[in-house]
Amino acid sequence: MSNFRNGEHLVKLIEDCVITHRDAYVHFGLLHRDISAGNMMILPRIEELDGKKRVTWRGVPIDWELAKYVPKDDSAERARQPERTGTWQFMSVAYVAHPDRPIKIADELESFLHVLIYYGVRYLRHTLKECATEFIVDYFDTFHIGHNRQQVCSYPKTNAVKMGTNFIDSSEDLRFLDDSGYEEHPLNDLIFNEILPLFVERYRIDTWDDAVARRREKKKAQLVSAMNISQDADKIAVVLSEKEIPPGRPSEECTDKAAKLNTHDEFLNLLRTCRTTGTWPDNDKVADQLSLDHDPRRLVTN
Numbered sequence: 001m002s003n004f005r006n007g008e009h010l011v012k013l014i015e016d017c018v019i020t021h022r023d024a025y026v027h028f029g030l031l032h033r034d035i036s037a038g039n040m041m042i043l044p045r046i047e048e049l050d051g052k053k054r055v056t057w058r059g060v061p062i063d064w065e066l067a068k069y070v071p072k073d074d075s076a077e078r079a080r081q082p083e084r085t086g087t088w089q090f091m092s093v094a095y096v097a098h099p100d101r102p103i104k105i106a107d108e109l110e111s112f113l114h115v116l117i118y119y120g121v122r123y124l125r126h127t128l129k130e131c132a133t134e135f136i137v138d139y140f141d142t143f144h145i146g147h148n149r150q151q152v153c154s155y156p157k158t159n160a161v162k163m164g165t166n167f168i169d170s171s172e173d174l175r176f177l178d179d180s181g182y183e184e185h186p187l188n189d190l191i192f193n194e195i196l197p198l199f200v201e202r203y204r205i206d207t208w209d210d211a212v213a214r215r216r217e218k219k220k221a222q223l224v225s226a227m228n229i230s231q232d233a234d235k236i237a238v239v240l241s242e243k244e245i246p247p248g249r250p251s252e253e254c255t256d257k258a259a260k261l262n263t264h265d266e267f268l269n270l271l272r273t274c275r276t277t278g279t280w281p282d283n284d285k286v287a288d289q290l291s292l293d294h295d296p297r298r299l300v301t302n
Contacts, residue, residue, distance in 0.1 A: 186278030
């Protein structure tokens with residue numbers, strides 16, 4: 001995949017992969033569960049147009065060994081997915097934080113976003129040229145220990161999808177540059193103004209849902225302890241906790257935005273619109289900016 005020609009071509013290849021991913025889910029109920037930079041390749045094809053043969057290049061997701069049938073409803077079969085699979089660097093923040101929950105389309109789309117950022121930082125011209133390796137390590141290879149003593153994603157990666165903020169502790173934001181060195185690159189609008197805001201709303205809802213669930217469990221424990229009831233504790237806790245709604249309830253607009261990640265359609269539409277309407281530089285690809293001694297197998301804690 002690293003042999004893409006320029007930023008526009010990179011977006012096209014990822015768009016191809018998302019289309020294949022969509023088709024696998026729509027027609028067969030399969031989710032890949034290991035979307036990563038290493039599991040996407042460029043497939044050359046010979047096509048004939050107007051009697052002339054030409055080579056076209058298509059992005060293809062590979063290594064479907066971890067793919068799993070995921071029912072489209074909330075059946076018990078969907079809920080049984082206890083193991084966490086995938087490549088650490090590209091897992092969604094939600095999937096890492098909650099390995100007991102079934103993986104969703106939104107998790108896989110987030111992985112595609114991380115792949116786009118990864119290849120962009122390695123091979124495209126941007127404002128963090130002198131610290132590209134530092135970015136890769138801080139964003140992709142780093143973890144910290146969460147409140148329940150399990151590994152969770154790095155702060156830069158978490159901040160990106162939860163707040164849409166600057167990815168690393170730097171005085172300069174990550175922005176991609178055109179051939180003239182200006183920040184007029186279509187990827188900036190695609191990533192920061194179009195895609196990330198959808199994930200920000202998704203995580204706003206997740207945070208709210210987690211707060212409600214914690215309050216419900218706390219109320220249930222209080223009921224069991226104080227009244228020695230267990231059979232109806234769940235139902236009673238739901239009723240009582242709903243009377244004490246935590247602050248920050250997501251708005252309808254927030255819910256509508258987050259819902260766009262429940263299918264592939266909006267994500268594909270954003271990729272396609274950016275690719276076909278953006279003013280793309282021809283020579284924005286540069287030599288690999290990742291240090292030769294970088295080892296992706298070596299995770300770092302902070």
